[in-house]
Amino acid sequence: MVYHVPPETAHFVDREDEQARAFRAVTEWKHASRPLCLALSGLGGVGKTELAYRLARSLRDRYPDGVLQVDLDELRRGGVVEVTDALGQLLNALDISGSWLDQSLRDRTRQYWDRTDGRRLIVLVDNARTAAEVLPLLPASGDSLAIVVSHGPLYDLADGAAVELPLAPLSDRDAAELLRLIVDDPRLVAEPAALGALLRLCSGLPAALRVAGQWLRRHRRRPLTRLLTELDTELTDRGLPMVEAVWDAAYASLDADAALLYRLAPHYPGGSFTPEGATVLLGRGRDAADDALEALETAGLLDPRGERVRMPDLLRAHAERRGRETDGSGAEREAARVRVVRWYLRQAQRADLLAAGPRLTLAAPAEPVPAAPDVTFGAGQATDAYRWLEAERHALHGCVAEATRLGLDDVAWALCEPLWTHFLDHPHYTDTADSFQLGVAAARRAEHPAALARMRSQLARVLWEQGEFDAAAAELAAAQAAVGLLGPSEQHRKLAASVVEFRGMLHGRRGDWQSAAADFAEARQVHRDIDNAYGVLLQTYRLGEALAALGEYQRAAELLTQAHRLAAEQHRERLLGRTGLALAGVLRRLGRPAEARARYEAALANARARGATYEEARVLRAFAELAAEQGESAEAATLRAAAKRIEARHGATARA
Structure with missing residues (x-):
């Protein structure tokens, strides 16, 4: 069971009428197909969120499947909420994450409906501004409850399913x-x-x-x-x-450090921050930051509940006014902003290296920031690094925009490199597209053709995964033009091969496997010429898959066998499993079932050893097809059942 509501505050008064109306509505609710919605509205600071928490705590016994919460202001950029991200946050709380999380709004909505259908949940949506932001987040069960908090009434929620609970100031x-x-x-x-x-x-x-x-x-x-x-x-x-x-x-009443941190807090990217973030924002060391945070919490000028510190909207506006009065030139604000974006670049680069290992990157490592210690990653460094990138993604995307405003173009595009690692596992399309568009512009202003080619190639993938194929093709054409400005160094040739690989991937997504195969072959030759063993491995694998899609199974088998051997020699366990699975499929089509079975068994063991459940389910499904073709119906049923158990556990859309 999930329970995402903080402990109650020490003191609470009034709101008996609103609570009584809410409890009565819950008791009397009879609709089986849609959830009851309690819509709380009122001025900032009137206590809406605390009442919502109180209702959730009081009613949780009626909804034994748990309490979920999403704060839309944490997902809001430029006044707009990316609903896909909000659904992703709720699905994560329902144990769906990583590769199991569908990507498009339509598919993620269906996944959320599947996961909430028939369940008895409370979903608390805070800081809503429009009904359109809320409707996709309502659970697909009449036995669930939605509690929605907004500054003004959301009339479109009414429709017979919402009980409006406007809150007036206390008497x-x-x-x-x-x-x-x-x-x-x-x-x-x-x-x-x-x-x-x-x-x-x-x-x-x-x-x-x-x-x-x-x-x-x-x-x-x-x-x-x-x-x-x-x-x-x-x-x-x-x-x-x-x-x-x-x-x-x-x-x-604040001392100098606490007053400075208060004035600077509204300018922190991402909306909330950790003690490490407060340290870099203040720029006077961790002890000074801890003391300042304590002073602000004591004075009631920060909301300290939870792992991250937040500043309510009323206080944010007030702190901004105090900052303008104290720092008329904006010097202290600009210095803090520069510290923050440079610190985040350094931490993101460190996390990227731990999470993804050595790979093609172009930015130089960022220097330490004085009086702002590095983040400490624990024993499971790669896992911790991935988690840090996800926890700080709003701040990281905000830093790209902030670096752009500050004219720090080299920082802006450099931040996109670790954001790419994050995107591959957590594809938040709107934020990533915005940041990489800024990265493209920054690389162009910095007159850095290599970075421009890299940013455009990666932006192209973000676009084509959203179905924007023509826009993606335009980005890749521009990336190819930027590559033409580069010299003959090994890194530049590797980058040129990467652009060709991206182009081949786009051709494959469009179903043009002939062109995809030509691109992968071209990229493979470049990696051979510069003796880049990993590049040769990857392009051999991609070329083998492209030929398999074209029905050239014998040649595909040869290439995938070669890629499988190279993956073993280079100790690339992930690619060892993927090449084995692809090879098994080709061997099956060539009428070599015994060899295919051995590859499926090895790929299944590989996926299980790595804890790669998404790949494990893929192997089980493919293995079941082989068993069915060989007349092993009982084995096929067993394999499919195992795949379905994994998929159900991770919230995948139901399959036969």
């Missing part, structure tokens, strides 16, 4: 109760008039009341009337909205 009575729970302070009793004024300043927003409580706790010796006078003066001088006077008071 003075409830606000006073919450404040007294947060801080047991005698001044709240001794100075009732000042208490009333403070409540008006907080405007009934629990978020503001929590900061006010922390502020009162910090300044226990000052009379409440004096503190209110200071707030009124600041409000008059600055002309801020009423509630922001509380944020200003909390900000004024």
Whole structure:
């Protein structure tokens, strides 16, 4: 069971009516084909998310299959949410990841429907802006519950399946109760008039009341009337909205490091950050960053729940204003942005090397960033590196855009190289396409034809995997033109062969296997000429597959046998399994079942040894076809059943 809701806050008041309506709606819900939707809306800081969490915690016994959560603001870029990514996050929580995760929105939607059909889940969607963002995320079961949080009502969700729960600010009575729970302070009793004024300043927003409580706790010796006078003066001088006077008071109480981190936090790419991220943002070492984070959390100016630190929208806007007032020239903000993008480049390059091993890259290794230590990857370094790339992907894509704004073109395209490794296992198409388009432009401005060829080739694959074949072909043609500007060095010849390989892959995706075979043969010859053993292996394998698709099975068998031998000699276990599977299929078509069986058995053992479940299922399916052709119906059924168990475990679309 999954349960993705944080622990409840220490203090919570009011909302009895909203909770009663929600519980009644759940009890009375009768529809079998669609889930009930509880739609919470209200101003920022009014406590919508906390009420959503509270409902999920209270109702989880009714929904024993778990509670899932997705925060759409974490996936929002330029005001737009990529729904495919949101579905991917939910499917990951349902144990579907890596190669098992379908790529297109249509297929991923079907996968989500399959995984949620008949289940009793709670799906909590936070920070929605439109119903269109939410509808694809609703589970395909009338026995499930959706809790949707938004600033304004989402009328299109109604349609008889949504219970609207608008939240108003707390009444003075409830606000006073919450404040007294947060801080047991005698001044709240001794100075009732000042208490009333403070409540008006907080405007009934629990978020503001929590900061006010922390502020009162910090300044226990000052009379409440004096503190209110200071707030009124600041409000008059600055002309801020009423509630922001509380944020200003909390900000004024911070030391220099905490105040600086607060001003810089809105400019961190990705929306949330770890303590390591805070360290590089502040630029004064880990101890200073830890102290600053503690001060901000104590002052109520950060949301510290979870592994990553977040800044609510109200505070983000406030911090940006404080930054503009303090740093009129923008120098401190620009210095922090440069630190962050250079640090992320270095960490991403380190993670890339651990995750993918040595490969064709063009950027020089980034230098360490002063006062910003490197990330430590644990004992399972490759796995940790992959996980880091996924956890930080929003920041990494944000850094590509940030480097572009800063004019750091060499950093912008260099960041795309480790993002390519991430894309191959986690194809987030919209983010990757955006970043590689920026990478292409950066490489062009930097007058780096090798990087331009690489960026265009990789962008082409992102495009063709989304069905944009003509656009992909245009990118590859431009990549080929860039390659023409390169010299005769070994690296440049290897890059030229890579562009030809990409072109062959595109031909194959279009069904033009004759052209694909010609391209793979050309790339193979280049790798032979420069004595690049791995390149020869890879292109021999690709050429063998292309000839098999053309029905030239004898020649395909020869090439795949050669590729299989080279993979063993080079200890490339992944390619050893793939070449073995491809060879088994060709041997089957050549009427050599005994040899095909041996290859299938070896490929199955290889996949299992590597824990490659996606490939294991592919081998089982192919092996079952051989068994069926040989009249071994019982064995074929056993193999198919094993494949189906793996596919069901990983959320693959149901197959016969």
